[in-house]
Structure formats: C-alpha cells, structure tokens
Amino acid sequence: MYELTTVTKDYVRDDRRVLALQGVSLTVDDGDWLAVQGPTGQGKSTLLQLLGALSRPTSGTVKLDGQDLSQLPDASLTRLRAESIGFVFQFFNLLPTLTAQENVEAALVPLKVSAKERRRRAAQTLESVGLADRAAHLPSELSGGQQQRVAIARALVKEPRVLLADEPTGNLDHDTAGEIIALLEARWREQALTVVLVTHDNAIAQRAGRVAVMRKGRLTVTPPTMRQGVAES
Amino acid sequence: MFVTTYLRRELRHRKRQAVFTALGLAVAIGTVISVASASSGAAKAQSTVLKSLYGVGTDISVTVPWSKETGAPGHMVQPGDTAQQLDFLDSPAMGLLDASSVPSIAGARGVSAAVGALILQDTKFDMPAAQPKPGQPEPQMTPPKQVTVDGVDPARTRPGPLAAATVSAGRGFGAADTTADVALVSTNYANANSLHLGGTVTVAKHAFTIVGLVDVPQNADPRDVYLPLARAQAVGELSGKVNTVYVTATSAADVDTAAKAIKALQPRAAVTTADSLAKAVTGSLADTAKLADNLGRWLSVAVLAAAFAMASLLTITSVSRRVREFGTLKALGWPTRRVTGQIMAEAAATGAIGAALGVGLGFAGAAVITRVAPALNASVASSPGSKPVQGMIISGDQGQAPTTQGFDAPDSVHTIVVHLTAAVTLGAVVLAVALALAGGLIAGGFGSWRAARMRPAEALARVE
Numbered sequence: 001m002y003e004l005t006t007v008t009k010d011y012v013r014d015d016r017r018v019l020a021l022q023g024v025s026l027t028v029d030d031g032d033w034l035a036v037q038g039p040t041g042q043g044k045s046t047l048l049q050l051l052g053a054l055s056r057p058t059s060g061t062v063k064l065d066g067q068d069l070s071q072l073p074d075a076s077l078t079r080l081r082a083e084s085i086g087f088v089f090q091f092f093n094l095l096p097t098l099t100a101q102e103n104v105e106a107a108l109v110p111l112k113v114s115a116k117e118r119r120r121r122a123a124q125t126l127e128s129v130g131l132a133d134r135a136a137h138l139p140s141e142l143s144g145g146q147q148q149r150v151a152i153a154r155a156l157v158k159e160p161r162v163l164l165a166d167e168p169t170g171n172l173d174h175d176t177a178g179e180i181i182a183l184l185e186a187r188w189r190e191q192a193l194t195v196v197l198v199t200h201d202n203a204i205a206q207r208a209g210r211v212a213v214m215r216k217g218r219l220t221v222t223p224p225t226m227r228q229g230v231a232e233s
Numbered sequence: 234m235f236v237t238t239y240l241r242r243e244l245r246h247r248k249r250q251a252v253f254t255a256l257g258l259a260v261a262i263g264t265v266i267s268v269a270s271a272s273s274g275a276a277k278a279q280s281t282v283l284k285s286l287y288g289v290g291t292d293i294s295v296t297v298p299w300s301k302e303t304g305a306p307g308h309m310v311q312p313g314d315t316a317q318q319l320d321f322l323d324s325p326a327m328g329l330l331d332a333s334s335v336p337s338i339a340g341a342r343g344v345s346a347a348v349g350a351l352i353l354q355d356t357k358f359d360m361p362a363a364q365p366k367p368g369q370p371e372p373q374m375t376p377p378k379q380v381t382v383d384g385v386d387p388a389r390t391r392p393g394p395l396a397a398a399t400v401s402a403g404r405g406f407g408a409a410d411t412t413a414d415v416a417l418v419s420t421n422y423a424n425a426n427s428l429h430l431g432g433t434v435t436v437a438k439h440a441f442t443i444v445g446l447v448d449v450p451q452n453a454d455p456r457d458v459y460l461p462l463a464r465a466q467a468v469g470e471l472s473g474k475v476n477t478v479y480v481t482a483t484s485a486a487d488v489d490t491a492a493k494a495i496k497a498l499q500p501r502a503a504v505t506t507a508d509s510l511a512k513a514v515t516g517s518l519a520d521t522a523k524l525a526d527n528l529g530r531w532l533s534v535a536v537l538a539a540a541f542a543m544a545s546l547l548t549i550t551s552v553s554r555r556v557r558e559f560g561t562l563k564a565l566g567w568p569t570r571r572v573t574g575q576i577m578a579e580a581a582a583t584g585a586i587g588a589a590l591g592v593g594l595g596f597a598g599a600a601v602i603t604r605v606a607p608a609l610n611a612s613v614a615s616s617p618g619s620k621p622v623q624g625m626i627i628s629g630d631q632g633q634a635p636t637t638q639g640f641d642a643p644d645s646v647h648t649i650v651v652h653l654t655a656a657v658t659l660g661a662v663v664l665a666v667a668l669a670l671a672g673g674l675i676a677g678g679f680g681s682w683r684a685a686r687m688r689p690a691e692a693l694a695r696v697e
C-alpha cells in the first residue's frame with residue numbers, strides 16, 4: 001500500500017525553480033487501479049517517479065508498505081525496483097540491440113535468476129502476452145503494439161506487486177491501445193497487482209477504479225465508483 | 234551469459250564506433266610495438282657491435298694509448314743499394330702493456346678473468362734500391378701489403394677475439410700450441426690468398442702451419458691470421474708484451490667496480506666498459522638508437538594519448554546517446570555498478586580488439602622496418618688515444634731530402650656494418666596489450682563515471 005503525505009517535489013530547470021508537486025497526499029491500496037490524468041507538464045510523471053522510487057521527494061513522505069522510500073539508501077531503492085515495481089513507458093524503452101526474449105530477461109538480471117530459469121520465465125511471459133512467435137525478433141522488427149506487449153512482459157516477468165505505466169497507449173493507435181489496456185486489466189486481475197496508470201485518454205481512465213487529476217502539482221482524487229462496473233462488464 | 238550477449242549485440246550495433254575506437258587504439262599500439270621493436274633492434278645491434286668490439290664474454294677491455302713511451306719502437310728502414318723485401322710486425326696505434334700485468338688485472342676486485350692479446354699488423358713491402366742502376370727506369374714503389382694478425386692465448390680463447398669464431402676446417406687452438414709455429418687463418422683471407430689447411434702462412438718472414446680455418450662474424454672485427462701469443466710476441470720482437478687485455482667481471486653489477494680497480498692498477502690504461510664504449514660509438518646505428526629512444530618514445534606517448542583521448546571521447550558520446558537506455562536499466566533495478574560494468578566491459582572489449590589489431594600492426598610495422606631499414610654502421614676508435622698514422626717509411630731519393638710516406642693504421646677506427654632487425658619481443662606485446670586494455674578501461678571509466686552520475690528519473694525524462 002502506498003501512502004503519500006504532503007509530498008512536494010521541486011527541481012531547477014534553466015536556472016528556474018519548478019514546483020512539480022505541491023502537498024500531494026494519496027493512498028493507493030494493494031490491488032488498486034488508479035488512473036492519473038491531467039494536462040501535460042502538471043506533475044503526473046513526477047508522481048510516477050516518486051512512486052517508482054526513481055526519485056525522492058523534496059519534502060513529505062512516500063511510504064510503500066509502511067517503509068518511507070525517501071529514507072532508504074539508493075541500493076535499497078534499486079533492490080525495491082528490481083523486485084517489486086514494474087514500469088511500462090510511453091515509448092516502450094526496449095533495448096534496441098536485444099531481442100524481445102532478451103529484453104524480457106533483462107528485468108530478471110538483477111534478481112540473479114539462473115540463465116535457464118530466466119529463459120523459461122521470459123518465454124512464458126512472452127507467451128502470456130501473445131508474443132511467443134516474436135521472441136527472437138528485435139524491437140525494430142516489431143509493431144508499436146507488439147513492442148508495448150514486450151515492455152509489459154518485461155514489467156511483469158518478475159511478478160511485481162506494483163505496475164506503474166506512464167501513458168502506455170500514448171504512442172499507439174486506438175485499437176492497439178484497447179488491446180494493451182485489456183492485457184493490463186487481465187494481468188491486474190490475475191496477479192492482484194497494484195496499478196497506477198498515467199493517461200490522457202478519458203476512456204482508459206474511466207476503466208480504472210479511481211481517477212486522480214493532477215493540475216499544477218496538486219492532486220484531486222475522484223471516488224472509487226466505476227472500477228467494479230468495468231471489471232464485471 | 235546475459236552480459237556477454239548484451240555486450241556482443243552492442244558492439245555489433247555500434248560497429249562503426251567500435252571499429253573506429255579499436256582502430257585508433259590499434260594504430261597507437263602498433264606504433265608502440267614498432268617503435269619498441271626498432272628500439273630493441275637498435276639496442277641489439279649495438280650490443281652486437283659492442284660484443285664484436287670486445288669479444289664475446291668481455292665486459293671490459295684494457296688498452297694503453299700510444300705514446301713514445303708505451304708504443305713499439307717501430308721499424309726504421311732506409312733504401313739501400315739493392316732492393317729490399319720488408320716484412321715486419323708492428324703494434325699499430327696501440328701502446329704496449331707488460332704481459333705480467335694480465336695476472337694482476339685478473340686478481341683485481343670484481344674481475345673474474347683476464348686474457349691478454351697482441352693485435353698486430355704485418356706489413357709486407359718491396360723497397361726499391363736508393364740508386365737505380367744506370368740506364369734503368371726509376372723503380373716505382375708498390376703499396377705495402379698489410380695483414381692483420383692477432384696473438385692470442387691458445388689455452389684461453391674466452392674472453393677474447395676468438396670467442397665468436399667457428400672453425401670451418403681443421404681445428405682451433407689448444408694449450409699445446411703455446412709455443413708452436415701454428416696459425417689459424419680466417420676463411421675469407423685464406424680464400425682470397427689461396428691458402429689452405431696444412432699449408433703455411435708467412436708472418437714477418439716466419440712460416441706458420443695453418444691448422445685451422447676460422448669464420449669470425451663479419452661484424453665481429455675479424456683478423457686475417459691468429460697466432461699463439463708467445464709466437465706473435467717473438468716474431469714481432471715484442472716479448473713479454475700485450476696491447477689488449479680482455480676482462481670478464483664477476484657479474485654485471487661488478488663491471489664498474491672492476492673498471493675502477495683496473496684503473497687503479499694501470500693508471501695510464503684506457504679501461505673501456507660497454508657503457509663507455511657505447512658512448513663512443515658513432516654512426517647511423519647510434520643515430521637510429523637515439524631516434525628510437527627519444528623521438529620514438531615521444532611519438533608513442535603522443536599517439537597513445539591521442540588514441541586514449543579519442544576512445545574516451547567516443548565512449549562519453551556513446552553514453553550520452555544511451556542515457557535513456559541506462560535510465561531504463563536503472564528503472565528495471567540494475568544496480569549502478571552493473572550498468573557501469575556493462576560500459577566498462579564494452580570499452581574493455583573494444584580495447585581488446587584494438588590490442589589484437591595493434592599487435593598485428595606492430596608485427597607488420599616491425600617487418601617493414603626490418604625490410605626497408607638501410608644497413609647501419611657503427612664506428613668507434615679501436616683504442617682510446619690511438620694515433621691515426623702508423624708505420625712511417627723513410628725513403629731518400631737521389632740525394633734529395635728524405636721524404637716521409639705514411640699509411641693509415643687500418644685499426645685506428647672500427648666501422649662495423651649491421652642490419653637493423655626490428656624483432657617484436659614478448660615484453661613489447663604484453664606492454665602493448667596492457668596499454669590497449671588500459672586505454673579501453675580509461676575510456677570506459679569516463680563513460681561509467683558519467684553513467685553513474687545519472688539519476689534514473691532524469692535519464693528516463695531525456696527525449697532522444
């Protein structure tokens with residue numbers, strides 16, 4: 001469970017101090033699906049980076065299962081990312097020189113899984129996202145939708161507790177975006193994942209259990225009303 | 234191994250950069266190996282020259298500068314009423330030492346062995362009569378025929394001039410030859426003068442039986458005839474004299490000690506060590522050695538520095554281009570050390586490729602140097618203080634004032650021609666490979682430093 005308490009985050013850009021988050025407080029329960037919306041440059045990605053232990057807040061606390069991430073050393077944050085947090089990016093961020101299979105395996109490298117087990121798990125996860133026949137292909141040989149499936153497989157292969165997706169459909173056409181969201185929903189349901197998904201797409205956001213809107217670094221969360229309906233439909 | 238797969242793919246993907254970096258390192262390494270091999274070849278050639286000037290196994294040579302006091306009395310001859318056939322031995326350009334000094338030198342501190350020798354010159358000369366018979370044309374003087382002769386101790390040929398010799402026919406000297414009228418003749422001299430094994434060679438009007446033909450390397454300053462020392466002293470009328478003492482030190486570290494001890498025993502002697510002789514060597518070989526040592530060293534440093542800088546720059550550029558890739562890896566939970574390890578491994582692999590190519594280039598460079606290098610010469614005075622002209626012939630002609638005609642002592646300056654062989658040594662290869670890997674790792678170090686400083690969030694935010 002995530003607990004964010006009056007979190008602020010600022011940084012300097014072009015000699016100017018930018019206040020990305022201003023007193024954000026938020027709770028995300030285990031197994032929750034939270035969609036974060038808002039105009040570009042309002043702090044959505046910054047929030048995701050704090051949740052993903054990729055950066056530290058300027059003030060306030062970010063707790064995961066009661067552990068204050070801002071107080072953990074870098075090595076512990078790295079370990080946390082390796083074991084518990086999966087990322088899916090808008091531009092897929094696949095390693096261009098590795099095949100789909102190897103890209104998925106890359107997520108298991110820091111976990112010191114044996115090579116044989118690594119290959120088995122990567123192949124199995126690729127199969128679960130419908131890309132068993134594309135395992136030996138380089139990213140450049142795959143469509144955008146296929147690349148995002150590989151990225152999802154990479155995020156899920158380590159069986160994380162949290163999946164953080166930063167506009168995962170932002171670079172895909174409408175139909176492919178629907179497929180990707182359906183895939184994420186299926187895995188969310190099967191693995192009891194906690195999902196925080198940043199999106200500009202209202203339709204996708206409305207399929208989440210809760211929707212938070214970020215404006216000028218401040219977060220407003222709408223009540224959990226729609227998720228049940230989406231899940232049952 | 235995932236790391237090797239990733240490494241291989243990255244190198245293949247960035248083939249142009251990898252090849253460019255590896256080639257830069259290869260050129261640098263090739264230059265280092267070529268220069269080192271040329272330097273090593275020059276040093277080897279110098280060593281060969283020094284050995285030849287000394288004799289194998291000799292650390293120190295002792296000679297005495299020529300002076301009126303130390304020089305041989307010489308042979309004063311005048312034209313007579315009839316023509317004369319002159320044949321005499323002399324000690325050209327070198328002063329004489331008492332043979333009794335050899336045991337005292339042998340007993341000096343730091344000396345392991347000392348052997349005396351008498352380097353002589355046999356001059357055969359037809360002197361016409363002072364007054365030609367009436368009606369006969371004035372006789373022309375024929376140039377003197379000179380034969381180099383070395384009196385050596387038959388019982389001990391090492392150290393000394395025969396140490397590098399091989400017997401091509403017959404036998405060498407033995408202890409039984411000490412007082413025998415026997416000679417060893419160089420094969421070249423024998424062939425040129427139709428001498429053969431079992432025949433005789435005449436030195437100072439004395440016949441010596443040829444018991445062996447010897448080959449002394451051309452660069453080892455061969456003499457024409459070798460006689461037992463005692464016999465050379467006798468026929469040269471230089472009994473109890475030597476003019477060169479070959480000395481072996483007890484160890485390389487003792488050469489200076491031995492030289493000082495000998496100098497104390499023989500204050501007037503020129504005590505020549507390898508170092509002092511090397512300084513006295515002039516000619517293209519010395520120039521080449523200096524060139525290889527000085528210019529070659531700085532050229533190597535400059536090329537290495539340029540290659541290292543280029544490799545570092547290319548690696549940093551590459552890391553800059555791959556910021557989001559490394560950010561992704563950090564997001565996946567790759568520790569910084571693993572990310573930097575990946576960069577270091579790629580750089581080290583490039584360095585290894587550069588090393589392999591560089592070793593090949595180095596061998597090629599050394600082969601080219603060996604092939605195109607002109608013959609090098611090394612010149613050195615045969616003995617410090619030697620006078621340039623020896624053997625004055627005094628002649629008079631029909632009441633005119635006597636004139637002098639001199640002929641150069643051929644041994645006053647040794648000029649030895651050697652071919653530079655730029656051989657690649659294992660040490661040079663190991664050094665070059667280490668340098669290439671170091672170059673790769675330095676470049677990787679810069680790249681890793683840059684990658685380590687990346688915050689994953691900032692790296693992921695980078696738009697490519």
